[in-house]
Amino acid sequence: MAVVIGGGLAGLLAAWALRGSAERIVVVERDRYPARPEHRSGTPQGHHAHLVMDGGRRAMEELLPGIGAELDALGARPVGLPGELDWFSAVGRMPVFDSGIAFLSCTRPLLDHVVLERVRAEPAIEFREGTVVTGLLGGPDRITGLRVRPRGTGGPEGADGSFPADRSGGESEIRADLVVDASGRTSAVPRWLAALGCPAVPEERVDPGIGYASRLYRRPATASAALPATYVQTKAPDDPRFGVLLPVEGDRWLVTVGGLRGGEPGPGEAGFTAHLDRLRDPALRDLVRTAEPAGEVRGFRPGPCVRRHYERRCPDGLVVVGDAACTFNPVYGQGISAAAFCAVALRDAVTRHGLGPQAARRARRGIAAASADAWLIASSEDVRFPATTGGPSGSALRLQHAYLDRVLARARVDRTACAAFVSVMSLTRPPTHLFHPKILWSVLRG
Numbered sequence: 001m002a003v004v005i006g007g008g009l010a011g012l013l014a015a016w017a018l019r020g021s022a023e024r025i026v027v028v029e030r031d032r033y034p035a036r037p038e039h040r041s042g043t044p045q046g047h048h049a050h051l052v053m054d055g056g057r058r059a060m061e062e063l064l065p066g067i068g069a070e071l072d073a074l075g076a077r078p079v080g081l082p083g084e085l086d087w088f089s090a091v092g093r094m095p096v097f098d099s100g101i102a103f104l105s106c107t108r109p110l111l112d113h114v115v116l117e118r119v120r121a122e123p124a125i126e127f128r129e130g131t132v133v134t135g136l137l138g139g140p141d142r143i144t145g146l147r148v149r150p151r152g153t154g155g156p157e158g159a160d161g162s163f164p165a166d167r168s169g170g171e172s173e174i175r176a177d178l179v180v181d182a183s184g185r186t187s188a189v190p191r192w193l194a195a196l197g198c199p200a201v202p203e204e205r206v207d208p209g210i211g212y213a214s215r216l217y218r219r220p221a222t223a224s225a226a227l228p229a230t231y232v233q234t235k236a237p238d239d240p241r242f243g244v245l246l247p248v249e250g251d252r253w254l255v256t257v258g259g260l261r262g263g264e265p266g267p268g269e270a271g272f273t274a275h276l277d278r279l280r281d282p283a284l285r286d287l288v289r290t291a292e293p294a295g296e297v298r299g300f301r302p303g304p305c306v307r308r309h310y311e312r313r314c315p316d317g318l319v320v321v322g323d324a325a326c327t328f329n330p331v332y333g334q335g336i337s338a339a340a341f342c343a344v345a346l347r348d349a350v351t352r353h354g355l356g357p358q359a360a361r362r363a364r365r366g367i368a369a370a371s372a373d374a375w376l377i378a379s380s381e382d383v384r385f386p387a388t389t390g391g392p393s394g395s396a397l398r399l400q401h402a403y404l405d406r407v408l409a410r411a412r413v414d415r416t417a418c419a420a421f422v423s424v425m426s427l428t429r430p431p432t433h434l435f436h437p438k439i440l441w442s443v444l445r446g
Helices: 010-018 052-061 067-073 108-120 189-195 269-277 281-289 336-353 357-382 393-411 415-425 431-435 438-446
Strands: 003-007 025-029 079-080 086-089 100-106 127-131 131-138 142-151 174-176 178-181 203-207 211-218 229-230 239-246 252-259 298-300 306-309 318-321
Touching: 003 100, 003 142, 003 431, 010 025, 010 052, 010 086, 010 108, 010 178, 010 336, 025 131, 052 067, 052 252, 052 336, 067 079, 067 108, 079 239, 079 336, 086 336, 100 239, 108 127, 142 178, 203 357, 229 281, 239 269, 239 281, 252 269, 252 281, 306 357, 318 336, 318 357, 336 357, 357 393, 393 415, 393 431, 415 431, 415 438, 431 438
Parallel strands: 003 025, 003 178, 025 127, 086 229, 178 318
Antiparallel strands: 079 100, 131 142, 142 174, 203 306, 211 252, 211 298, 229 239, 239 252
């Protein structure tokens, strides 16, 4: 038997990945799912722009064949990159052509709901909604299950699922051969492991101070349905602001503006509008001014980015996926794709080794490898901004930045270089692809 902490997207994909290897899979979710694609409190970032990068889109299709067609039928839209993106980069507007790469654009509630309906149809997967995890069972050598209780019983609880003041409110145990933590950025597993006497898990931390705000709009009747998505990028080191417009289901636009520390939008509608006016290019501002709002402005500050190295130190019987293992700066759109990569790594491990200790160790190594490229891309870019704390440094990083600047400049005028850059940012190729001889020659010649 396997148990998954958290029934968000990462938890749903993890539960699906365990099919066929576990006779019974229990998903413990503190919320109750809405009957339709609607926002829920367990995904506070769900009001904001989300991308499923091409690498993640392919991984989700591998896990859930036909999921792309289901989403398309409900209004999700693949957006060609850079062919259907008005992209104002740090070096100016990027070329428009068909690279064969696309990201998936839709609201987070729609994506979550479609995946949930697929996973719910699996007889081996059981959901315990409205249930809070209060701790782990086992010890420093092996995790053997969870302690849980119904939400709203047993005294006050923290937002991270911390122990209530009174643990008598219907607490019970779930024993399992494998525990998967998919509880997100606020995961309490590091604290629970410490309570069991486990040494601290090594971690890396980068804090760019990201803050953003979003609003839905109805697409104006005068705007073409084929209007491309729009992205005004940050420009290091002096302009940490960005803005993005994505076409989403319901003939709407989802607009998110934000910035790294010192460039965050102010509160409410006034802060949102002022931020649009401060972007380096007016394209996004001009589009929004012609559109009718379909909702209120909502802000969010996700906190620092953390990569926890469970592959280096972790009891047997425990695997951590998604944001609970590695959180990224959301501006790069990597989180959903990374969660899909984690699920693929978990599936491969349990398919080969079952639910035993060897499977958990293999899964942890695979998850660490699956997150490595996205973490390298995000953390290396974050530290370009002087207000960022933590992250990589040194002369090698400065050389890397200098080369990437030349790649981006070349990409503006060379389709081969642009396609290579896009493939790396879309997580379909590793960063080393930018050093392929054909790309290297183009960049150095340019």
